[in-house]
Amino acid sequence: xxxxxxxxxxxxxxxxxxxxxxxxxxxxxYDRLHLSRIPRRYTVEAGRSLMDHWEIAGxxxxxxxxxxxxxxxxxxxxxxxxxxxxxALAYRSAERSIELQLANxxxxxxxxxxxSKVYGPFAARKVELSAHGTASLRWDVSTSGNWYDLTLLAxxxxxxxxxxxxxxxxxxxxxxxxxxxxxxITRQ
Numbered sequence: 088x089x090x091x092x093x094x095x096x097x098x099x100x101x102x103x104x105x106x107x108x109x110x111x112x113x114x115x116x117y118d119r120l121h122l123s124r125i126p127r128r129y130t131v132e133a134g135r136s137l138m139d140h141w142e143i144a145g146x147x148x149x150x151x152x153x154x155x156x157x158x159x160x161x162x163x164x165x166x167x168x169x170x171x172x173x174x175a176l177a178y179r180s181a182e183r184s185i186e187l188q189l190a191n192x193x194x195x196x197x198x199x200x201x202x203s204k205v206y207g208p209f210a211a212r213k214v215e216l217s218a219h220g221t222a223s224l225r226w227d228v229s230t231s232g233n234w235y236d237l238t239l240l241a242x243x244x245x246x247x248x249x250x251x252x253x254x255x256x257x258x259x260x261x262x263x264x265x266x267x268x269x270x271x272i273t274r275q
């Protein structure tokens with residue numbers, strides 16, 4: 088199972104890559120504010136981890152897009168003036184759910200919203216994190232063939248996106264939303 092987490096301190100963003108699987112994986116990172124730049128590519132060996140840093144320049148905005156095998160996607164966007172929220176996504180294969188663990192590194196409370204707009208049931212969950220508080224949210228993926236696509240939102244353009252498939256070691260189904268447009272989802 089793959090993990091990519093982002094942590095911002097001041098004007099530096101650090102991505103941490105971890106591969107808990109039995110085979111190596113290649114991940115591509117695109118800077119969506121500078122698409123003319125060549126994407127950074129990482130090969131993460133089985134059972135290994137690595138980190139890389141981005142300096143946030145210009146107006147303080149950042150927007151990184153990570154793609155990997157089997158529909159694995161992570162998105163990290165925001166601004167240096169925005170909240171500093173740490174997160175980790177844990178896979179709960181036995182329960183066919185994922186768990187998002189959140190930590191507020193700010194001196195004041197932060198309101199967050201976790202949304203599912205791709206796989207039903209379509210929902211949004213609100214979370215209030217106290218100053219330096221923590222919380223965790225579980226999301227059932229059993230009704231979507233273990234596929235998930237969640238977006239975490241907070242103030243100042245802070246957006247984190249988590250998409251992929253929870254691996255259980257059993258045969259699964261292809262992405263049921265493959266090829267479906269946003270307009271189709273909106274009409275449902």
